[in-house]
Amino acid sequence: VDGDCLGSSFALFLALKKAGKKVSVVLEERIPKTFNFLPGEYLLLDELSQDTVFDIVICIDSSDEKRINKRLFLLEGGKSINIDHHISNTEYAMYNYVDASCSATGEIVFDIINYLKIPINIDIAINLYTAIASDTGGFRYSNTTANTHIVAASLISVGINIAKVNRIIFDTISIFKLKLISEAIDNLELYENGKIAVIALGRDMIENAGALEEDMDGLSSFPRSVEGVEVGIILTERENGKIRISFRSNEYIDVAKVAMKFGGGGHKRAGGCTLETDMLTAKKEVIGAVISEIKGDNG
Numbered sequence: 147v148d149g150d151c152l153g154s155s156f157a158l159f160l161a162l163k164k165a166g167k168k169v170s171v172v173l174e175e176r177i178p179k180t181f182n183f184l185p186g187e188y189l190l191l192d193e194l195s196q197d198t199v200f201d202i203v204i205c206i207d208s209s210d211e212k213r214i215n216k217r218l219f220l221l222e223g224g225k226s227i228n229i230d231h232h233i234s235n236t237e238y239a240m241y242n243y244v245d246a247s248c249s250a251t252g253e254i255v256f257d258i259i260n261y262l263k264i265p266i267n268i269d270i271a272i273n274l275y276t277a278i279a280s281d282t283g284g285f286r287y288s289n290t291t292a293n294t295h296i297v298a299a300s301l302i303s304v305g306i307n308i309a310k311v312n313r314i315i316f317d318t319i320s321i322f323k324l325k326l327i328s329e330a331i332d333n334l335e336l337y338e339n340g341k342i343a344v345i346a347l348g349r350d351m352i353e354n355a356g357a358l359e360e361d362m363d364g365l366s367s368f369p370r371s372v373e374g375v376e377v378g379i380i381l382t383e384r385e386n387g388k389i390r391i392s393f394r395s396n397e398y399i400d401v402a403k404v405a406m407k408f409g410g411g412g413h414k415r416a417g418g419c420t421l422e423t424d425m426l427t428a429k430k431e432v433i434g435a436v437i438s439e440i441k442g443d444n445g
């Protein structure tokens with residue numbers, strides 16, 4: 147769960163509730179502390195009674211069925227709708243609204259709420275702004291378009307405190323995450339004449355820092371910010387023993403393509419996958435894949 151999937155889900159939840167619908171946001175895990183400020187409510191899948199049947203199930207910001215994970219059975223009960231902006235979306239629902247030209251699913255949800263003529267109040271605006279600011283890295287990534295700014299302007303005009311929202315999303319970290327960043331910097335390695343930067347964080351390092359799973363989000367942009375680096379890779383060993391890998395690129399490597407080789411997905415400049423192997427093997431395999439992608443692109 148990230149700012150876009152939560153902000154977009156809560157925005158649509160609040161809008162549909164205003165329109166008189168009975169709506170629930172169903173998540174599999176508690177939301178990261180960072181996003182506790184978002185106006186909205188959710189249920190955990192475990193809290194939902196087994197025989198719950200929804201008339202309509204809307205999947206937000208989920209590129210494929212793996213992301214919906216244990217909630218997949220909910221799609222069988224009624225009509226299913228998939229609203230997303232990932233280029234790798236597999237169009238798994240009955241109705242699929244996928245627009246990869248949008249920076250965030252929040253941009254699509256903004257259009258839908260306007261189409262439904264539901265007024266955007268402060269609470270909805272905070273959620274949509276968070277969705278878009280999160281996925282664009284504060285309107286800095288290449289997915290940011292003129293329309294992204296037009297949507298943001300419209301949300302700001304509702305009266306949200308953008309300095310506060312941005313401080314919470316981008317400029318507030320736990321001391322445990324800061325310690326993890328220090329570990330990450332100590333472990334940074336460069337490959338291919340400095341075009342690839344890799345950070346591998348094993349369980350021991352993560353536990354030494356006292357970091358939570360959620361503290362690993364947002365580390366991904368570190369390696370690619372090193373001068374001369376095209377692709378940044380972070381590998382983190384999760385509590386379940388699986389290796390989560392996130393890729394970020396700067397200018398020319400399509401990391402969604404690389405991630406898809408390992409059963410993952412994403413966008414051209416940000417992708418990810420999960421491998422069920424040990425850290426060393428995972429590291430070797432993903433670096434190899436990125437190297438061949440770099441060689442392929444440069445002849």
Ligand SMILES: [Mn+2]
Nearest residue numbers: 150207251281
């Ligand atoms: Mn997104």
